[in-house]
Amino acid sequence: xxxxxxxxxxxxxxxxxxxxxxxxxxxxxxxxxxxxxxxxxxxxxxxxxxxxxxxxxxxxxxxxxxxxxxxxxxxxxxxxxxxxxxxxxxxxxxxxxxxxxxxxxxxxxxxxxxxxxxxxxxxxxxxxxxxxxxxxxxxxxxxxxxxxxxxxxxxxxxxxxxxxxxxxxxxxxxxxxxxxxxxxxxxxxxxxxxxxxxxxxxxxxxxxxxxxxxxxxxxxxxxxxxxxxxxxxxxxxxxxxxxxxxxxxxxxxxxxxxxxxxxxxxxxxxxxxxxxxxxxxxxxxxxxxxxxxxxxxxxxxxxxxxxxxxxxxxxxxxxxxxxxxxxxxxxxxxxxxxxxxxxxxx
Amino acid sequence: xxxxxxxxxxxxxxxxxxxxxxxxxxxxxxxxxxxxxxxxxxxxxxxxxxxxxxxxxxxxxxxxxxxxxxxxxxxxxxxxxxxxxxxxxxxxxxxxxxxxxxxxxxxxxxxxxxxxxxxxxxxxxxxxxxxxxxxxxxxxxxxxxxxxxxxxxxxxxxxxxxxxxxxxxxxxxxxxxxxxxxxxxxxxxxxxxxxxxxxxxxxxxxxxxxxxxxxxxxxxxxxxxxxxxxxxxxxxxxxxxxxxxxxxxxxxxxxxxxxxxxxxxxxxxxxxxxxxxxxxxxxxxxxxxxxxxxxxxxxxxxxxxxxxxxxxxxxxxxxxxxxxxxxxxxxxxxxxxxxxxxxxxx
Numbered sequence: 271x272x273x274x275x276x277x278x279x280x281x282x283x284x285x286x287x288x289x290x291x292x293x294x295x296x297x298x299x300x301x302x303x304x305x306x307x308x309x310x311x312x313x314x315x316x317x318x319x320x321x322x323x324x325x326x327x328x329x330x331x332x333x334x335x336x337x338x339x340x341x342x343x344x345x346x347x348x349x350x351x352x353x354x355x356x357x358x359x360x361x362x363x364x365x366x367x368x369x370x371x372x373x374x375x376x377x378x379x380x381x382x383x384x385x386x387x388x389x390x391x392x393x394x395x396x397x398x399x400x401x402x403x404x405x406x407x408x409x410x411x412x413x414x415x416x417x418x419x420x421x422x423x424x425x426x427x428x429x430x431x432x433x434x435x436x437x438x439x440x441x442x443x444x445x446x447x448x449x450x451x452x453x454x455x456x457x458x459x460x461x462x463x464x465x466x467x468x469x470x471x472x473x474x475x476x477x478x479x480x481x482x483x484x485x486x487x488x489x490x491x492x493x494x495x496x497x498x499x500x501x502x503x504x505x506x507x508x509x510x511x512x513x514x515x516x517x518x519x520x521x522x523x524x525x526x527x528x529x530x531x532x533x534x535x536x537x538x539x540x541x542x543x544x545x546x547x548x549x550x551x552x553x554x555x556x557x558x559x560x561x562x563x564x565x566x567x568x569x570x571x572x573x574x575x576x577x578x579x580x581x582x583x584x585x586x587x588x589x590x591x592x593x594x595x596x597x598x599x600x601x602x603x604x605x606x607x608x609x610x611x612x613x614x615x616x
Numbered sequence: 617x618x619x620x621x622x623x624x625x626x627x628x629x630x631x632x633x634x635x636x637x638x639x640x641x642x643x644x645x646x647x648x649x650x651x652x653x654x655x656x657x658x659x660x661x662x663x664x665x666x667x668x669x670x671x672x673x674x675x676x677x678x679x680x681x682x683x684x685x686x687x688x689x690x691x692x693x694x695x696x697x698x699x700x701x702x703x704x705x706x707x708x709x710x711x712x713x714x715x716x717x718x719x720x721x722x723x724x725x726x727x728x729x730x731x732x733x734x735x736x737x738x739x740x741x742x743x744x745x746x747x748x749x750x751x752x753x754x755x756x757x758x759x760x761x762x763x764x765x766x767x768x769x770x771x772x773x774x775x776x777x778x779x780x781x782x783x784x785x786x787x788x789x790x791x792x793x794x795x796x797x798x799x800x801x802x803x804x805x806x807x808x809x810x811x812x813x814x815x816x817x818x819x820x821x822x823x824x825x826x827x828x829x830x831x832x833x834x835x836x837x838x839x840x841x842x843x844x845x846x847x848x849x850x851x852x853x854x855x856x857x858x859x860x861x862x863x864x865x866x867x868x869x870x871x872x873x874x875x876x877x878x879x880x881x882x883x884x885x886x887x888x889x890x891x892x893x894x895x896x897x898x899x900x901x902x903x904x905x906x907x908x909x910x911x912x913x914x915x916x917x918x919x920x921x922x923x924x925x926x927x928x929x930x931x932x933x934x935x936x937x938x939x940x941x942x943x944x945x946x947x948x949x950x951x952x953x954x955x956x957x958x959x960x961x962x
Contacts, residue, residue: 327834
């Protein structure tokens with residue numbers, strides 16, 4: 271029978287969305303790294319100021335004002351910025367730009383499970399390069415990735431929370447001949463980041479999102495920072511109107527309220543420290559986290575058992591099957607009260 | 617020099633967005649087929665009812681409520697529906713699902729200029745099959761397309777406004793061995809449509825959008841109707857959270873107000889008739905339009921000259937270079953007052 275689909279698509283598993291209980295009530299939801307605090311009040315105001323009549327028009331396809339605002343935040347030009355319908359869109363555009371059918375992506379393992387899926391859709395393969403046993407970056411990463419045309423490294427990494435050493439990251443950018451995309455979805459929660467690499471290397475792309483630190487997963491906005499040449503080429507691949515009008519207006523308001531961002535991030539870092547200490551007292555193994563989540567292994571059971579026990583209590587966390595990860599669960603940093611309810615059960 | 621990009625991307629021209637004057641004032645904008653009327657008042661209400669605090673959460677990745685609503689409109693199941701970030705996203709997903717690198721898409725010529733671009737991004741080629749001189753569908757279309765794995769036919773066609781004969785469309789679906797995607801972006805303005813083809817043929821995909829008839833180009837919502845098997849496969853290719861939370865809520869409100877849609881469409885069809893008659897009196901060649909625009913050739917000059925003259929008067933229409941189209945301009949159906957200002961100049 272003719273299935274119509276390309277072989278690589280046909281061979282893929284069906285899409286299974288993560289657990290997103292659409293009824294929020296009753297659950298303590300610490301499983302998808304959403305921010306527990308609401309977005310900036312400036313977002314509320316921006317939403318109220320939208321004239322619904324304007325929605326009949328197409329949005330600005332190149333998002334001039336928003337790109338300028340982001341560029342100013344980091345000391346780059348708007349020609350160094352491209353926007354996407356969430357980081358997912360950005361990652362898809364990168365794969366389509368740099369990786370041919372039959373080509374290779376490389377990423378660390380464990381890491382964000384979307385990267386091999388994106389390779390599969392493109393008809394490419396993902397080289398999964400094992401991290402060290404403490405989840406640090408192996409020194410020969412670039413060497414192991416050399417067949418690939420695109421490396422994707424999340425920093426801080428998910429689900430481990432690890433921020434790989436800056437000098438190791440620099441070595442990879444220097445040694446690798448293709449594009450190094452650094453997925454900084456969680457970088458606002460970290461002590462440092464790689465944004466300045468764009469000035470140091472011609473092959474680096476930094477990816478960011480408003481989903482986590484800005485509490486705006488619902489609007490879908492991601493962006494990249496890269497050289498003008500790279501942005502020019504990636505703009506050919508994106509859908510013309512990939513960022514809708516409402517998202518552009520709301521993101522603009524949120525980005526202008528940097529004070530609120532800093533407060534929100536500070537709160538999460540404080541609760542992260544509180545949870546880390548509390549887990550250590552309970553003899554959990556805790557990987558030092560630079561994200562808005564903690565990767566931790568209980569002393570007396572495996573990750574899946576604890577995941578199930580918590581779920582029975584109405585607490586959703588994330589469990590990742592697989593040799594390197596099955597002892598662990600990933601806990602999103604919620605409010606202090608949510609974390610206290612979790613600790614009470616533990 | 618290593619450009620990093622795939623050869624097909626490197627070879628493409630840089631992206632040039634259409635004329636979207638971001639200052640609306642002063643222009644009569646009849647160039648991008650936007651609806652001149654505002655969206656339903658239900659959209660205004662939906663927008664006011666959005667709790668900005670909810671934006672911290674990811675949207676429903678499979679858009680349950682919205683898919684059910686659309687399915688009910690046409691007598692299909694929600695498993696026959698997939699949503700996209702505008703029709704652009706839907707078209708991109710279709711190309712990635714069915715067309716390998718080095719493969720072929722087929723589409724009529726003249727037609728929507730995005731199809732060859734999408735082929736280029738995929739590393740595939742677009743077979744442009746010439747329409748007859750009256751812009752009708754040639755009888756041997758399927759035969760000419762046989763190398764392709766995906767045919768895309770807009771019906772009504774853009775920029776001509778032609779709704780190809782239903783029996784010719786059926787013949788193509790019957791004879792062609794790959795997927796036939798019928799892009800019905802303008803179908804709400806037409807006398808008939810191909811939605812029931814999904815029940816007649818296993819290889820048909822109908823694509824729709826809320827950008828035109830629902831006056832919601834700003835929110836980016838497109839959808840497809842197809843067999844459960846096709847939807848299941850295409851869902852693997854889409855980005856997980858491709859439709860944001862605001863768009864889901866607003867689209868739901870708009871789709872529930874079918875009475876408003878019918879009024880808006882009736883007004884546009886009335887002005888379309890009015891403009892058609894007025895142009896014919898002025899000895900313009902007018903192609904019978906089933907869309908919210910008219911493709912017309914002036915009696916005494918070429919399309920580009922008239923386009924320029926109108927632009928000097930602050931009236932934006934669309935001109936398409938090329939042998940089959942250069943005598944014509946495409947005029948979006950505006951309000952009666954906008955059309956009267958256009959006619960006054962003509």
